[in-house]
Amino acid sequence: MNDQDKRAIRATAHVLADAARVETLRYFRGAAFALEDKGVGRFDPVTEADRSSERAMRAILAERRPDDGILGEEYGVSAGTSGLTWVLDPVDGTRAFMSGIPMWGVLIGVWDALGPIYGLIDQPYIGERFEGGFGVAEMVGPHGTRPLRTRQSPGxxxxxxxxxxxxxxxxxxxxxxxxxxxxxxxxxxxxxxxxxxxxxxxxxxxxxxxxxxxxxxxxxxxxxxxxxxxxxxxxxxxxxxxxxxxxxxxxxxxxxxxxxxxx
CATH class of the missing domain: 3.40.190.80 (D-Maltodextrin-Binding Protein; domain 2)
Incomplete structure (x- = not known):
């Protein structure tokens, strides 16, 4: 994968995250929305925010990355031919979302045959985005752009x-x-x-x-x-x-x- 390919993937990921922000914030802490229980475990909810967020991201990928595969929580697997798969969780933390707690997020990952090679963790309500892969490790939020670095643990x-x-x-x-x-x-x-x-x-x-x-x-x-x-x-x-x-x-x-x- 050359640098141009990497830049194209990063650009697409940010477009996906921007679209997911619009869709999820339409519902978060707003008017009542439909809520269903998937029946997995004690309580596994899904909302229209989950579905509309994933639909928006899939539509963008169909236009910008038609040869890539997709694995999404709500709409499953769409096969690709490029060797790359976009792994989407349109609302990670639906229980928090439905409770008005801003700890949920949108997850956008890309993997190849060996595993994850790039990812975004986006929190639309707080306005924070965490990015990692292709030599990039940074976050953007209320304090501007900052590098991401795990700390040296105290034990x-x-x-x-x-x-x-x-x-x-x-x-x-x-x-x-x-x-x-x-x-x-x-x-x-x-x-x-x-x-x-x-x-x-x-x-x-x-x-x-x-x-x-x-x-x-x-x-x-x-x-x-x-x-x-x-x-x-x-x-x-x-x-x-x-x-x-x-x-x-x-x-x-x-x-x-x-x-x-x-x-």
């Missing part, structure tokens, strides 16, 4: 860890998660994809989650790795397919958390 006992659900995963997964949670200084919940953005921005040390899908992780993996962090599954292997994910600010805190997860 497991002084670490801050994020996760979305305190009742994480199965009983076995919850027990493994607690082994880490009981050793760190601070655990906070409910951040959805914004937690991964905070890790890339150097604000926290760990994000540990389970039960994830590829569209939940493609963009965060690219952003965190571009910022100097490490993302694996709970055994230290690739995490691009979702499932159990461990994201860490540096190698030392990753090794400590991985040992505890393995028990």
């Amino acid at each position: 497991i006992a002084q670490a801050t860890m994020l996760s979305t659900f305190p009742e994480i995963g199965t009983s076995e997964e919850h027990a493994a998660f607690r082994r880490v949670a009981d050793r760190v200084r601070l655990v906070r919940y409910g951040l959805d994809c914004y937690g991964y953005a905070l890790l890339a921005a150097g604000q926290v040390d760990l994000v540990i989650e389970a039960g994830l899908q590829p569209y939940d992780v493609a963009a965060p993996i690219a952003v965190i790795e571009a910022a100097g962090g490490i993302v694996t599954d709970w055994q230290g292997g690739p995490a691009k397919d979702g499932g159990r994910l461990l994201a860490a600010a540096d190698a030392a805190i990753h090794a400590s958390a991985l040992e505890l997860l393995r028990g």
Whole structure:
């Protein structure tokens, strides 16, 4: 992939994120909107904001990148021929979205045969966008443009860890998660994809989650790795397919958390 190709992918990703901002903000904290339960787990909601956001992004890709594949949460797989796939989560954190909490986001990832190579994490309401891949690691927000860089962790006992659900995963997964949670200084919940953005921005040390899908992780993996962090599954292997994910600010805190997860 040459520099022109990389610039074209980045430009398209930002156009997608801009379109998704328009669609999601039409509904966020506004008039009542239709809400459905997908029936996956205890409560798995989807709204018209999710669907209209993904439709808008797919329409742009059909025009600008017709040879690329698409994997989206709401409308599934569209095959491509280029070897690249756009991995879209049009509203990551729908439970937060429907509750008026601005911790949801739009995830736009690109992967090839080996895994994620580029990603955007966008928070339309706050106006923050986190970008990683192709030699770029930066965020744009109310303070302007800043580089993204994970921090050097102070060690497991002084670490801050994020996760979305305190009742994480199965009983076995919850027990493994607690082994880490009981050793760190601070655990906070409910951040959805914004937690991964905070890790890339150097604000926290760990994000540990389970039960994830590829569209939940493609963009965060690219952003965190571009910022100097490490993302694996709970055994230290690739995490691009979702499932159990461990994201860490540096190698030392990753090794400590991985040992505890393995028990």
